[in-house]
Amino acid sequence: MRLMKYLVVTLIILLPGPNACYHQNTSRAVIKVDCTKSTILKNIPGSPNITTVTSHCKDYQFDPDSLKMALDIFVQEYADQFVTSKIAVREMLKNLKIEVSAIPRTVHAAYGINGKYLKGNIPVAGLALSKNHIWVEVKTSQIWSSALVHELIHIIIWRKNIVHGDPDHEGKEFSGWTKEHTKLIERINKILLDTET
Ligand SMILES: [Zn+2]
Numbered sequence: 264m265r266l267m268k269y270l271v272v273t274l275i276i277l278l279p280g281p282n283a284c285y286h287q288n289t290s291r292a293v294i295k296v297d298c299t300k301s302t303i304l305k306n307i308p309g310s311p312n313i314t315t316v317t318s319h320c321k322d323y324q325f326d327p328d329s330l331k332m333a334l335d336i337f338v339q340e341y342a343d344q345f346v347t348s349k350i351a352v353r354e355m356l357k358n359l360k361i362e363v364s365a366i367p368r369t370v371h372a373a374y375g376i377n378g379k380y381l382k383g384n385i386p387v388a389g390l391a392l393s394k395n396h397i398w399v400e401v402k403t404s405q406i407w408s409s410a411l412v413h414e415l416i417h418i419i420i421w422r423k424n425i426v427h428g429d430p431d432h433e434g435k436e437f438s439g440w441t442k443e444h445t446k447l448i449e450r451i452n453k454i455l456l457d458t459e460t
Contacts, residue, residue: 291326291328291329292325292326292329292404292405292406292459292460293323293324293325293326293329293401293403293404293405293406294323294324294325294326295321295322295323296317296321296322296323296324297320297321298317298320298321299320303316303317303320303322303324304316305324305327306327307327307330307331307334307361308327308328308331309331310331310334310353310356311353311354311356311357311358312357312358313334313356313357313358313359313360313361314359314360314361315327315330315360315361315362315363316360316361316362316363317362317363317364318362318363318364318366318398319364319366322363322364322365322366323363323364323365323401324363324364324401325361325363325401325406325409325411329406329460330361330406332458332460333406333411333412333455333460334356334415336451336454336455336458336460337352337412337415337451338352338353338356340447340450340451340454341419341447344443344447345443352419355418355419355422355423356415356418356419358395359395359396359397359418360395360396360397361397361399361411362392362396362397362398362399363398363399363400363401364398364399364400364401365400365401366400367386367387367400368386368387368390368398368400369384369385369386369387370385370387370390371383371384371385372385373385373387373430374430374431374432374434375432376432376433376445377432377433377434378431378432378433378434378435378436379434380431387400387410388400388402388409388410388413389409389410389411389413389414390414391414391417391418391421391428391430393421394418394421394422394425394428397411397414397415397417397418398414399411399414405455405456405459405460406455406460407452407453407455407456407460408452412448412451412452412455413448416440416444416447416448417429417430420439420440420444423439424438424439427439432444432445433445
């Protein structure tokens with residue numbers, strides 16, 4: 264299950280020292296923002312009109328240049344995996360709004376990566392809210408540990424399927440998501456980890 268995996272990853276990150284606190288980390292992949300001092304809505308440089316914004320006035324978001332790098336890696340790897348052009352992949356991400364926050368969210372129901380339906384107050388690391396809008400939680404000081412890549416896959420499937428982004432992932436109720444998508448997410452996040460993004 265995806266949530267468990269992220270919890271495990273977060274625990275490993277936070278273990279190194281008793282004073283470890285990712286909010287104090289100065290890695291440039293995540294920045295602190297305050298809407299009373301500067302704009303929280305930012306364009307991603309060189310992207311097909313992709314914007315990023317925080318959920319709250321005082322919050323954390325991905326540094327636009329780091330986000331650009333993550334998106335470029337995503338486009339390259341997706342194009343390689345599914346034998347398509349980078350232009351076509353970029354087109355599938357056009358006008359996307361990436362909302363980011365360090366403040367967690369829960370939903371009343373969700374599907375795990377294997378299609379298992381879960382009910383209750385479920386903490387989520389990311390959400391595809393519409394085919395133009397994702398929400399991603401800042402988990403650590405780097406993008407690889409977030410659900411960004413996972414949610415980008417939902418967006419591409421949603422824009423292809425028109426009516427849904429395959430909420431049950433590898434489950435059988437909705438179509439679109441395959442094991443190749445899951446493996447691609449793992450591979451891209453590994454590249455982001457290796458490039459300290
Ligand atoms: Zn999902």
